[in-house]
Amino acid sequence: VAPITSEADTPVEQAKALPYSEQYTRCTIESVTDDFESRPERKLTISGDKFDGIRTLVLEDDWIELPAVVGDTINVLGSYDFDLCDEMRVSRKHGGLIILHPDILVSSTKAADSSHCTRKAVLQELIRTVGDTTPSLIYGNMLHSLMQACMLENRWDDAFRQDKIAEIVKQSGGQLFAVNLEFEKAREELDERSKDLEAFADRYVGEEPKFDAFLSDPQAKDADRCRLAITKSVAEEEDVWSPRTGLKGKIDVTTLTRLADPRQPGTERTTPTPFEIKTGRTNAGMEHRAQTMLYTLLLEDRYGQSVDTGLLMYTQSNDVFAVKRGENELRGLIMARNRFASFLNSRLSLSDRGERIEPSQAVSTTSDVDRALLPPPVDEIRACKRCYVGNACRVFRRSAGGAEDVPADEELRALYDSATGHLTDEEASFFARWERLISFEEQELARFKKEIWTLQAEERESLGRCLADMVIDEEQLGPTADVSEERKSVPVAAIHRWTYRMRRNPKASTDVADLLGTSISVGDPIVVSLEIPRVLAVARGFVQSVSLYHVEIGLDRRITDLPQLERNPKESPVFRIDKDELSAAMGRIRDNLLQLFYADADERRRKLIVGLKAPQFDPKLAQDAHRVTPSHLNEDQRNAIERVLAAQDYALILGMPGTGKTTTTAEIIRALARTGKSILLTSYTHSAVDNILLKLAEGNTPSILRLGNSDKILPSLRRFTLSPSDYATSLEDIEARLMKPQIVATTCLGINESAALGGGLDISLFKRLSEAHPDAVVNLSCQYRMNSDIMSLSNKLVYSDRLKVGSEAVGTQQLALPDPDALRDAPLWVQEILDPKRSVVFVDTDALPARERRDQSLIDNASETALVKELVAGLVNARVAEEDIAVITPYRQQVKLVVHELSGLSGVEVLTADRSQGRDKECIIISLVRSNSTKNAGDLLKDRRRINVCLTRAKSKLIIVGSHSTVASAPVMQELLDFMRDRDWIYQL
Numbered sequence: 001v002a003p004i005t006s007e008a009d010t011p012v013e014q015a016k017a018l019p020y021s022e023q024y025t026r027c028t029i030e031s032v033t034d035d036f037e038s039r040p041e042r043k044l045t046i047s048g049d050k051f052d053g054i055r056t057l058v059l060e061d062d063w064i065e066l067p068a069v070v071g072d073t074i075n076v077l078g079s080y081d082f083d084l085c086d087e088m089r090v091s092r093k094h095g096g097l098i099i100l101h102p103d104i105l106v107s108s109t110k111a112a113d114s115s116h117c118t119r120k121a122v123l124q125e126l127i128r129t130v131g132d133t134t135p136s137l138i139y140g141n142m143l144h145s146l147m148q149a150c151m152l153e154n155r156w157d158d159a160f161r162q163d164k165i166a167e168i169v170k171q172s173g174g175q176l177f178a179v180n181l182e183f184e185k186a187r188e189e190l191d192e193r194s195k196d197l198e199a200f201a202d203r204y205v206g207e208e209p210k211f212d213a214f215l216s217d218p219q220a221k222d223a224d225r226c227r228l229a230i231t232k233s234v235a236e237e238e239d240v241w242s243p244r245t246g247l248k249g250k251i252d253v254t255t256l257t258r259l260a261d262p263r264q265p266g267t268e269r270t271t272p273t274p275f276e277i278k279t280g281r282t283n284a285g286m287e288h289r290a291q292t293m294l295y296t297l298l299l300e301d302r303y304g305q306s307v308d309t310g311l312l313m314y315t316q317s318n319d320v321f322a323v324k325r326g327e328n329e330l331r332g333l334i335m336a337r338n339r340f341a342s343f344l345n346s347r348l349s350l351s352d353r354g355e356r357i358e359p360s361q362a363v364s365t366t367s368d369v370d371r372a373l374l375p376p377p378v379d380e381i382r383a384c385k386r387c388y389v390g391n392a393c394r395v396f397r398r399s400a401g402g403a404e405d406v407p408a409d410e411e412l413r414a415l416y417d418s419a420t421g422h423l424t425d426e427e428a429s430f431f432a433r434w435e436r437l438i439s440f441e442e443q444e445l446a447r448f449k450k451e452i453w454t455l456q457a458e459e460r461e462s463l464g465r466c467l468a469d470m471v472i473d474e475e476q477l478g479p480t481a482d483v484s485e486e487r488k489s490v491p492v493a494a495i496h497r498w499t500y501r502m503r504r505n506p507k508a509s510t511d512v513a514d515l516l517g518t519s520i521s522v523g524d525p526i527v528v529s530l531e532i533p534r535v536l537a538v539a540r541g542f543v544q545s546v547s548l549y550h551v552e553i554g555l556d557r558r559i560t561d562l563p564q565l566e567r568n569p570k571e572s573p574v575f576r577i578d579k580d581e582l583s584a585a586m587g588r589i590r591d592n593l594l595q596l597f598y599a600d601a602d603e604r605r606r607k608l609i610v611g612l613k614a615p616q617f618d619p620k621l622a623q624d625a626h627r628v629t630p631s632h633l634n635e636d637q638r639n640a641i642e643r644v645l646a647a648q649d650y651a652l653i654l655g656m657p658g659t660g661k662t663t664t665t666a667e668i669i670r671a672l673a674r675t676g677k678s679i680l681l682t683s684y685t686h687s688a689v690d691n692i693l694l695k696l697a698e699g700n701t702p703s704i705l706r707l708g709n710s711d712k713i714l715p716s717l718r719r720f721t722l723s724p725s726d727y728a729t730s731l732e733d734i735e736a737r738l739m740k741p742q743i744v745a746t747t748c749l750g751i752n753e754s755a756a757l758g759g760g761l762d763i764s765l766f767k768r769l770s771e772a773h774p775d776a777v778v779n780l781s782c783q784y785r786m787n788s789d790i791m792s793l794s795n796k797l798v799y800s801d802r803l804k805v806g807s808e809a810v811g812t813q814q815l816a817l818p819d820p821d822a823l824r825d826a827p828l829w830v831q832e833i834l835d836p837k838r839s840v841v842f843v844d845t846d847a848l849p850a851r852e853r854r855d856q857s858l859i860d861n862a863s864e865t866a867l868v869k870e871l872v873a874g875l876v877n878a879r880v881a882e883e884d885i886a887v888i889t890p891y892r893q894q895v896k897l898v899v900h901e902l903s904g905l906s907g908v909e910v911l912t913a914d915r916s917q918g919r920d921k922e923c924i925i926i927s928l929v930r931s932n933s934t935k936n937a938g939d940l941l942k943d944r945r946r947i948n949v950c951l952t953r954a955k956s957k958l959i960i961v962g963s964h965s966t967v968a969s970a971p972v973m974q975e976l977l978d979f980m981r982d983r984d985w986i987y988q989l
């Protein structure tokens with residue numbers, strides 16, 4: 001049967017017959033059969049949540065090319081009645097649209113671009129490359145921003161325009177600097193180019209279409225042309241995700257418009273309309289039209305109304321075109337989107353196919369899988385010659401196809417050879433392998449991301465990745481007020497324009513008022529969605545703080561004035577806050593990898609990293625070092641500085657715990673700065689970067705530029721950041737701010753995904769280089785933190801007795817209890833465990849009822865929390881300073897529980913293993929959490945490196961609380977427990 005509304009012409013009109021949220025059906029493909037005998041058809045049998053049993057979809061016309069296989073997910077759009085019909089047709093005649101892999105949200109611009117070369121669009125998605133900046137591109141961007149600002153504020157007068165021009169020119173300073181374009185010249189040019197904007201507003205902005213507000217249509221006479229009124233501009237750069245259509249996009253300006261069509265008088269109505277600003281010459285070409293058309297679909301999702309027209313404006317001429325959604329064009333675009341999604345999906349399901357990359361595959365050869373991961377090249381000289389991902393395309397081709405897959409055309413072959421002729425087989429394989437490892441990591445991020453729309457808020461909250469049913473407690477422009485004076489002076493970053501304090505909805509159906517059950521924590525990226533009416537991803541930002549009942553978030557836009565809220569003005573809006581994944585970062589990593597393999601790349605660096613060429617040292621370069629190296633450094637530390645100064649390629653310093661890594665690094669930086677070198681300081685964590693900067697900031701400070709989100713940087717170091725509102729005013733000013741500082745400090749990215757880690761992404765560059773060239777490594781092995789007992793654990797687990805105490809005093813130090821008598825009333829076990837003579841104690845809970853609790857992926861242990869609380873109380877009663885105590889646990893949920901139980905003792909830090917890195921305390925209590933009848937110690941306790949980090953935080957006393965029988969199932973813990981048993985360090989409760 002055909003869709004139910006037979007009189008409707010287009011799928012959109014057919015779909016209008018149904019309530020908006022019902023306009024698509026999510027299905028799984030059960031079988032695919034082709035029948036090309038009578039007339040070409042492809043039959044899909046499908047199952048889905050909205051109907052019982054199996055239905056058949058018959059695909060005709062272009063749809064027979066849908067690259068779908070059994071198990072794929074599709075959305076079926078159109079007015080099909082799945083309850084009444086067993087078989088439905090999707091075709092030109094019957095309408096309907098199929099969205100393949102709808103959870104892959106394809107950017108509308110890429111879907112629009114991909115019709116000519118899908119490979120190009122996929123590559124653009126995979127590598128976030130920053131194209132060349134040219135003056136005309138910069139003028140285009142600035143004019144674009146100016147137009148958006150005028151529209152949003154509906155101000156077009158000269159004074160406003162001049163103010164905005166000055167602001168935009170300052171904000172574009174970095175780009176102007178890149179092309180050496182003076183600010184004043186840019187201001188004058190932008191003024192000249194924007195003179196006609198007021199005339200545009202006079203014509204098109206108003207409540208009703210004016211007599212001369214004709215839309216451009218070269219084919220039509222005035223009498224037949226539509227007239228336009230833009231009644232309001234609602235949002236700029238509105239970022240819309242549409243899991244219904246599998247599309248996403250950033251709409252330049254979301255407007256409300258009225259169109260007067262002389263052929264359909266009386267049909268005017270106010271409609272949300274995407275308004276795309278193009279700064280090139282008027283052409284309204286296919287790519288621009290296609291993009292605008294897809295945006296109409298996005299706005300339908302966003303505002304819950306039918307939107308069938310978009311607007312396309314060219315600033316050079318002020319021409320405005322209406323782009324009506326056409327059935328044929330839309331079908332072609334969705335097909336292109338589906339092809340694109342199909343390739344991305346094949347990359348994202350690498351490990352679902354059971355493929356794993358073993359380290360032994362480091363030098364792999366060509367495989368068909370590699371080829372299928374990218375669409376085939378179009379090999380057309382006109383397109384390929386000016387393709388701006390052309391070089392990436394050729395490196396991918398070389399790494400997948402080896403010598404066999406080369407372009408047949410002579411001119412294309414020459415292009416290919418010049419882009420890849422320098423690469424050896426080993427280098428090509430290295431690229432292929434690491435590129436795939438990045439894809440593993442991406443795959444994991446994508447899996448988490450789709451939960452934001454495929455899982456209900458409560459469901460996702462039970463996995464710890466969402467806060468459901470949240471309402472606004474307090475709203476504020478910019479970062480919070482209740483912070484130090486110093487912080488108040490830090491201007492508002494673009495990413496943190498609004499701050500919200502959120503709490504649970506008091507009318508919530510859930511009875512969980514506290515926020516304990518989430519693993520969302522400070523610094524996590526988040527996406528906020530409106531629950532009623534359901535609007536996905538209305539704002540993005542970061543978590544500023546989490547307490548028992550409140551979460552404070554910094555967002556990129558205001559969420560109290562959303563147009564969708566106007567329908568229910570009396571109800572306070574309810575939101576869900578989801579943990580987001582910054583998948584774009586993987587694109588940047590892939591781009592960085594590619595940079596090593598391009599023809600104009602740094603060949604020396606490639607030979608060092610890929611070919612493992614031995615690094616060179618010239619001792620003459622370090623011969624004066626001893627004269628300026630501070631006398632308080634030990635021999636290892638001095639050697640490290642000299643090795644770095646002598647290095648012509650790289651030097652590696654292995655700093656064991658407590659050996660003064662921070663001090664040594666700071667001194668290395670000073671020594672390099674003295675020789676006039678520029679230095680990039682980077683680490684995975686902000687705190688590691690900041691700790692070194694704190695040392696550098698003492699005394700004679702070299703010039704420093706600290707890059708990063710100022711919310712995450714120590715307040716006392718924010719003076720080294722680029723303040724987002726204190727813009728540079730000239731090229732010289734930028735030069736001084738960006739190019740003069742000798743030290744640039746920022747964080748780099750870490751890797752989480754287990755498939756990627758197992759495949760080798762956990763092998764750091766440090767490990768790779770140090771194993772190949774042990775001579776290039778300097779060890780820092782004299783530690784000044786732990787007493788000998790605590791140090792012996794680390795020597796046992798990791799350092800094979802290479803770690804030494806720096807002085808006898810350090811080796812013999814014990815925890816001082818200023819008031820030991822205060823422990824007299826404490827339980828005997830507390831007194832015994834806290835005895836200062838015991839430096840290391842494993843408190844075995846096996847004889848207690850002390851089982852772990854598990855809720856989905858969240859694990860904690862209430863009994864261990866109670867024991868930790870008693871021990872901390874004992875320490876504090878004996879007048880050990882709270883600041884000298886920390887509790888560490890590998891499980892985030894346990895962190896929350898302990899924080900809650902110790903809420904009166906704010907000086908006692910409670911940390912995850914990872915966050916404890918770089919910290920040290922007199923007394924550390926570790927809660928291992930795992931205790932179960934199946935003796936499952938979990939993955940975290942198998943991680944030798946992580947366990948070592950936890951153990952080596954303690955200076956004088958280390959107490960480990962855990963179930964001996966459970967944790968011993970992890971080999972690392974078994975080794976540790978055997979060692980402690982031999983020394984009688986296990987305390988049986």
Ligand code: SF4
Binds near residue numbers: 390
């Ligand atoms: S170089 Fe040619 S084949 Fe490769 S992505 Fe660009 S247009 Fe496509």
